[in-house]
Amino acid sequence: MEVKLPGKLEGLKYRMNIGYSYIPTRFGSYSGRAANDLLGSAYTSYSETNSFTLENIISYSKDFGKHHFDFTGLYSAQQRKYGTTTGSSTGFVNDQLSFNNLGAGATQSSTSYADRYALNSQMGRINYSYDSRYLFTVTARNDGSSVFGGNTTKYGLFPSAALGWNISNEAFMKNQSIVNNLKLRFSYGKTGNEAISVYRTITTSSTGRSPFNGISTIGTFPSNMGNNNLLWETTVSQNLGVDFGLFNDRINGSVELYQNRTKGLLLLRSIPIVNGYSSVFANLGETSNKGVEVTLNTRNLTASDFKWETTLVFASNRNRIVDLYGDKKDDLGNRWFIGKPISVIYDYKMVGVWQQGENPADQDPSAVAGDLKFADLNGDGKITPDGDRIILGQTAPKWTGGLTNTFHYKNFHLSVFLQTVQGVTRNNADLTYADETGKRNTPIAVGYWTADNQSNTRPSLAYRNTRGYGYASDASYTRIKDVTLSYNLNQNLANKLGLGSLTVYASGRNLYTFTNWIGWDPEAVQSSRGSGDWTNNYPLTRSLVLGLNVSLR
Structure with a gap:
């Protein structure tokens, strides 16, 4: 629904968007005697998703000579509810009823699950331009998500601003035929990322059955360790861009330079299993991203019957961890290192394969010919996980x-x-020997070490890889x-x-x-x-x- 106001209020309008969806799903299966299932097995499930979106948008637009001004305000609400129920049964006297009477089976089981997600947002944006040459935009969003912790407001404020200059519209650009489009733009702003699913802030347990004194007893065991302090992951971004067109757009494209700083990353942190949980989500540290993106379009040849066009795209990004816990120290357990990318390969440095006639006793006493040879990086004469592993790549x-x-x-x-x-x-898992019960063939390019083929890059089939080397490639x-x-x-x-x-x-x-x-x-x-x-x-x-x-x- 849209309402436009006339007269002196021309340019002011209100718009309301309402969306609703209902998605039911039903599934049933049965396997019986014809499938060599002599007991008969039935399974059914039913689920439904209800979701709605409501947006209230007010906008105002006005021109004053060469000046243009417009404003947009938004209030929106979203909600999604999901629920599912499943049932299964085995041990049927015949296959006639299929999955339509689970109670006829000798053994029944059932499960159910439900969740809810909600998001509320408010936004205001002002655009201003002068003579289509100078452009200015300022925006502020306030978003609240139900996925965040009970110890927080659940809301995050995300402002941004952008400047643009259409240089090609300036008077000094009129009397030339080389540059037909040239725009310089800069933006600075803060954005948020939810990055987690529902209920990760809540500590939960799962149930299971165990025999106790001859009786099947239901018990609980740890499932998810919650964190009530989880909040938005935030990124402050700076972007400098140039759009250009030359020779009537025969050459055109854009160049983007950006720098992002992300704080409070929502990451699954490994913790000692003695807690009963192996990991927990937390807002951790700070990372930086710097990069460049280039797009170039060219019309190389333009003739009556023949044309040749080219599009080139290039992107490079440098990602680094700035801090983790406020002490500028690495987290070896999670493989996070200050000044390095978030995801790296941290392992031993392979320098070859022990060959026949070589004596590994001093450096690696358990090694034999055909085993991998690793570098002694700390020079202590031994290969140890504490002193001889390095970052091999990202x-x-x-x-x-x-x-x-x-x-x-x-x-x-x-x-x-x-x-x-x-x-x-x-x-490379292909280089870690595993036959996977004959499921797939090993590539011939692996080329295992043998007495007749003394490879210096691949071990023998007898190599047991007790150090858990990952074969970084x-x-x-x-x-x-x-x-x-x-x-x-x-x-x-x-x-x-x-x-x-x-x-x-x-x-x-x-x-x-x-x-x-x-x-x-x-x-x-x-x-x-x-x-x-x-x-x-x-x-x-x-x-x-x-x-x-x-x-x-």
């Missing part, structure tokens, strides 16, 4: 890039997209991400055929990856080696598609 890329070249010749179009990710180090790669060739039928011919348009295309994705990584996919997340999780994952898929798009008149 799991986030140091820089990324993309290059797209598009060629047009009459009605033919060819697009080639290259993607690159550089400066990534990951532990370079996961950088460059990939031919997408190649698409298409042909658009001449419009006159399409009209004669009674068609609106016709396009024939051939497309290939993930055609080839240039990398030193051994295994399925260097892009996969650290906990997996392909799509999916540890028990159900697949290598990156290369796809070739032939297609035909037809629209009728």
